[in-house]
Amino acid sequence: MSLSAFDHPILSAMLGDPEIAALFSVEAEIGALLRFERALAEVQAGLGLIPGEAADGIARAIEGFVPDIAALARGAARDGVVIPALLVQLRERLEPRHRQWLHWGATSQDAIDTGLVLRLKPALAHLDARLGAVIAALETLERRFGARPIMGRTRMQDALPIPAGHRIAAWRGPLERLSERLPAIGQAVLRVQLGGPVGTLESAGGKAEALRQGLAGALDLKASPRSWQAERDGLVGLALWLAEVSASLGKLGQDMALMALDGSLAIAGGGGSSAMAHKANPVRAELLVSLARYNGALAPAMLAAMTNEFERSGATWTLEWLTLPQMLATTGGGLRLAGELVGQVTRIGTEGERDDG
Template sequence: MRSYFPLPLLSELLGDAEIEAWFDPRAEIAAMLAFEKALAEAEASEGVITADDARAIVGAIAHFEPDLDALAKGVAHDGVIVPELVRQLRAAIPEPHRRHAHFGSTSQDVIDTALALRMKDVLRKIEALIHQLLLQLDSLSARDGAHRLMGHTRMQRAREITAAQKIESWRAPLKRHLARLHEWRPRLLTLQLGGAVGNRAELGDHAQKVADLMAAALDLNHAAEAWHTQRDAIVECGQWLSLVCGHLGKIGVDITLMAQNELAEVQLAAGGGSSAMPEKNNPVKAEILVTLARYAATLAGGLHHSLVHENERSGAAWTLEWMLLPPLCITTGAALRNASALLADIASIGVARG
């Protein structure tokens, strides 16, 4: 399937294969099928469908192989993958049980919950990468923190500082980003179950119990109501990703300036080469952090438009999320990966006191 990153020759520099894998169609479909399995089992537990219905549905899911070409055509027709996916799944379930698959839910329940399931892994990976950066900064400060640097304000020489002061300006925001992540993440990693218009009417008095059982089975947070049109958690996630990338861009621009030959306040063990000047050691990874920060800010700004979610479901705003959130996650992974490689390349920072 086509990559989210449109320029394959740049994917090693600007992409992140591990995070991109969680947005692969097969990963998304697996998460959707996990939703349908949890739905059937919860509904059987509450007597909404029979135990035989649930066994037939779950058994079909275990061996289900979707027709990806037909799914793509279904999306082109319906604007969403779920109608064709449910049609194919029902065709794999024997009668009289097939009509009970997907009962009481709607396309948005499946897609939003599948996103939450995959974002658990995406955010876990990003959090681990931030922790790795913090360890690298701790090591850098322990090694070179006592070295002296010239401070610069408004791009002009100011007063002498220590390398530890500079490094702490890189480290402290990363700690705050982790604190922010722990505060907002539960709002995103929440089950979506609302039915046709978000009121769970199809499930009647069993609705909340079904939702609670599903949330427990999928290891997602419980939802007292559907959040179909309340997209603030999605945008909050995007803004946090942009904050992380933006701060990494600050680290990148600092190192780019400090690595200039005239200053030589940072010595890089490895840099990019030049086709015309083989003696050059270009700070490629530092520059890329600046690029990715600006790209993430552009994506996050676009994601804000998805808040304008008309009535009980918006095809336009919802589709915009699908276009912007995955590349924003991938960009953040790329920025963190490049930042880690950049810090590992720093042979020295500052000048030891003589």
């Protein structure tokens, strides 16, 4: 039994997003950390900060490295981060004269935050593609059914007839605006973290800016003018965007579930009942509501993580690890479900006005 529904062997099929899950596997995380360490050494060598032969040795040590996961787990439980235990294993593969240059001048947060960003980059591209697919599916739905009359409802009561396209536009509009905002979110988040022990990158001396720029280029990320280890607004902005996407999808799901109830919308392939064979439950619509409420509940935890102490906080940093992957998985799962749900709509309008075209 898994503690998270997103990697549960059964529930993940309902709620999960395999692409997001893969980016937050232990293999992906360690792979990103190793990519950081190798690029750091190579850029440092290019700037004359460490010997070139040391960087070559580090690259060879990382190539084909298979970590002892159990030892990493014990080290993380002891140290509060995985990096010290990971470096112990890597240094065992290095010549003694090269060991001091591995991770030279860096700190655990540099590796972990940059490793996160390396995985966020494909995650955001994936979410962007899913979001675009949902928007396109809603545009198709509007072309098919938008001119049909449905009852407009205010405060859950019948109001006046409206064209179905008016309601569909209210589902699509927030998603379009969220899609337009995503590039700015990426600009704020997809940045190298490199500050050293207290964020000043003192080990690089006058080459600190060149080192940050070089590492950003090597990893295909943006450079940051200074360490952002105590400035978490970029990650919080991403979390709030994720919650808004989920909330917008929840609105779509809630409306579709209610429309299925009153007969103004028909969905193919509804979920079955163990007791009533005649039922076709709007499962995907219901799940969108659940995921919206869940991400809405998680967002304040990321806001709380902004109240970190001084130059680094262990407590709020750990809170991010607990929260942000869940929010990404929630949003990815919601976008997958929304695309499937919209594609299942066979009718909008009064009974008998079926369109399977």
